[in-house]
Amino acid sequence: MKRLLPRVLMAPAVLTLFLWMIVPLLMTIYFSVIRYNLMQPDQSGFVGLENFEYFVTDPSFSTAVINTLLLLGWVIVITVVVGIAIALLTDEPFPGRNIVRILLISPFFIMPTVNALLWKHMMMNPIYGVLAQVWAFFGAAPVDWLTDFPLFSIIVIVSWQWLPFATLIFVTALQSMNREQLEASRMDGANYLQQLRYLYIPHLGRSVAVVVMIEMIFLLSVFAEIYTTTGGGPGDASTNVAFLIFKQALLGFDAGVASAGALFAVVLANVAAVFLIRMVGKNLDK
Amino acid sequence: MTQTQINKLIYVVRAVLSWAVALFLFFPLGWLVLTAFKTELQAISVPPLLFFKPTMENFIIVEARSDYLLYAQNSLVTSVASTVLGLALAFPAAYSMAFFRTKRTKDILMWMLSTKMMPAVGALVPVYVMAQTSGLLDTTTGLIIVFTLSNLPIMVWMLYSNFKEIPGEILEASRMDGASLWQEFRLVLLPLTMGGLASTGLLCLVLSWNEAFWSLNLSAAKAGTLAALIASYSSPEGLFWAKLSAASFMAVAPIVVFGWFSQKQLVQGLTFGAVK
Incomplete structure (x- = not known):
């Protein structure tokens, strides 16, 4: 009884997740070694590793991998650094602090599609967008952000959305600082710098680990922000691995190649997971 | 300046800066809300309109x-x-x-x-x-x-x-x-x-x-x-x-x-x- 009960309680969650993982995975493996193009249903059969070769030798592939890592890395750096700065700034009471908190956290509740459309049209549009008008006000030529700096724009959009989350975690962490110390x-x-170096930063270590871990989980598969703004373009300039698979599957109608790409994404996710456990897992165990 | 004055200054700067950062980060969202109550012409006016007569037309x-x-x-x-x-x-x-x-x-x-x-x-x-x-x-x-x-x-x-x-x-x-x-x-x-x-x-x-x-x-x-x-x-x-x-x-x-x-x-x- 004592040994059985914990397993019974764990079973529903573990089993459903296992099915959720293994069934699509097996199907993906199967699709990845056959010819499976939705536009050419008459052609089928075993093709071995051809789909993998096609996906990996696709010139977009390396760009997509690099873009995925750049997006992940930059958003994490920006949200952690700016998040800590904001948390420190608002750490001591001032008039209206609660309202400031509410303003700061709001972008976290916005759905990615709205977030992306809002930035695409109202902020970054080169003619009517707010940014263009600010640029014009200072006499500079307006920038067509999504065309000229597509990946940078995506990084800005995603950072804006995740900054509140990081800030919130750091704010909470600071509240448990030892005030007497x-x-x-x-x-x-x-002086303040010394306090920062020896008291604040060490205290925030664990929350940085948590922020990095959670953001990594969500940012490896950024999709809606790219889908609604740049569509991965121009060219492949803002295509990440998730979006490249999507392009193969739905725009190229090639489920076989898309499945090969998906398996690659699984590998990438697991490499990231191992890396994460090494780096963050230990930190959380303490 | 005395120490108290410096502290007071830091307090004010901190408060103003906090508000500025919060408003800056909230701006895109606030802008979305404002635009929702504009007519299509007002929405793309140059320079942008901050004050206007709100309309419910879009929602309808x-x-x-x-x-x-x-x-x-x-x-x-x-x-x-x-x-x-x-x-x-x-x-x-x-x-x-x-x-x-x-x-x-x-x-x-x-x-x-x-x-x-x-x-x-x-x-x-x-x-x-x-x-x-x-x-x-x-x-x-x-x-x-x-x-x-x-x-x-x-x-x-x-x-x-x-x-x-x-x-x-x-x-x-x-x-x-x-x-x-x-x-x-x-x-x-x-x-x-x-x-x-x-x-x-x-x-x-x-x-x-x-x-x-x-x-x-x-x-x-x-x-x-x-x-x-x-x-x-x-x-x-x-x-x-x-x-x-x-x-x-x-x-x-x-x-x-x-x-x-x-x-x-x-x-x-x-x-x-x-x-x-």
């Missing part, structure tokens, strides 16, 4:  | 054109149902992991998280085929199942890190006193973990409400959620900003307001035990 360090003549 | 047109209420209902049904279902699956699993820890517990947890790291698009073709063969394509049931499963790893993990804070002895004691498993859950564990449950549920609601990938690919006119509805407004280039804003406003307002009220509760569990 801070006071004592001040008495001993520590 | 959006509702007439795309049956907002149906999509809103789908969003509500799918997010609430997937949250309840997810909690029902995650609660016992997290309990078992937190209080009957074995060597493999951590591996299972990490494995669960790793399923979440695979881009959903990787499973698109198989899931689409399965949904089609089982007749779940474009049904709320199909979306509920998919949302539940894609949120499950995060839910188990959040609850687990929450349960871990509770000393096992308390549960042990209740068992000694003859409490059944159900009583243990209801009378001991539930009151102690109400906060964690609430924040897990809240996060799940927000994630499901905003989920765009599966709802875009697995649903259409019948089971479409608000996230999918908004994406359908992305095609007309340019001149429909006011209507787009109105539709977006209606899609995000419920969850944003909900988020404002629940933010304190939400944050507690979001820290995943990183903050003591």
Whole structure:
């Protein structure tokens, strides 16, 4: 009984997740070694590793991998650094702090599609967009953000959405700082930079780990933001791996190649997971 | 300047800077809200209009054109149902992991998280085929199942890190006193973990409400959620900003307001035990 009960309780969640993972995975493996083009249903049969070769030698492939990593890396750096800065800034009471908090957290609740459309049209449009008008006000030529700096634009959009999350975690972490310790360090003549270096930053270590972990889970597969703004373009300039698979599957109608790409994404996700467990898992165990 | 004056100055600078940063980051959203109440001409006026006579016209047109209420209902049904279902699956699993820890517990947890790291698009073709063969394509049931499963790893993990804070002895004691498993859950564990449950549920609601990938690919006119509805407004280039804003406003307002009220509760569990 004592050994059985925990397993029974765990079973529903573990089993459903296992099915959710294994069934699509097996189907994907099967699709990836056959010819499976939705536009040419008459052609079928085993093709071995041809689909993999096609996906990996696709000139878009390396760009997509690099874009995925750039997007992930930059958004994490931006949200962590700016998030900590904002958390420190708003750490002490001032008039209207609660309203400021509410304003800061709001973008987190916005759905990616709205977020993307909002930036695409109202912020980054080269003629009527707010940014263009600010640029014009200062006498600069307006920039066509999504065409000229597509990946950068996506990074900005995604960062804007994830910054509240990071900020929120850091704000909460700061609330549990030992105030007496801070006071004592001040008495001993520590300046703000020293406090930052020896008290604040070490205290935030674990929350940085959490932010990196969660963002990694969600950012490896950014999709809606790209789908609604640049469509991966121009060319492949803002195509990440998730979007490349989508292009193969739905725009190229080639389920075989898309499945090969999906398996590659599984590998990429697992490499990231191992890396994550090494780096973050330990930190969380303490 | 004396020390007090310097401190006062820092205080003022800090407050002003905080407000400036908050308003700056909120600006795109505020702009969306403003635009929703403009006419199409005002929406693209150069220079941008800050003051104008608000109109409700856009909202009326959006509702007439795309049956907002149906999509809103789908969003509500799918997010609430997937949250309840997810909690029902995650609660016992997290309990078992937190209080009957074995060597493999951590591996299972990490494995669960790793399923979440695979881009959903990787499973698109198989899931689409399965949904089609089982007749779940474009049904709320199909979306509920998919949302539940894609949120499950995060839910188990959040609850687990929450349960871990509770000393096992308390549960042990209740068992000694003859409490059944159900009583243990209801009378001991539930009151102690109400906060964690609430924040897990809240996060799940927000994630499901905003989920765009599966709802875009697995649903259409019948089971479409608000996230999918908004994406359908992305095609007309340019001149429909006011209507787009109105539709977006209606899609995000419920969850944003909900988020404002629940933010304190939400944050507690979001820290995943990183903050003591």
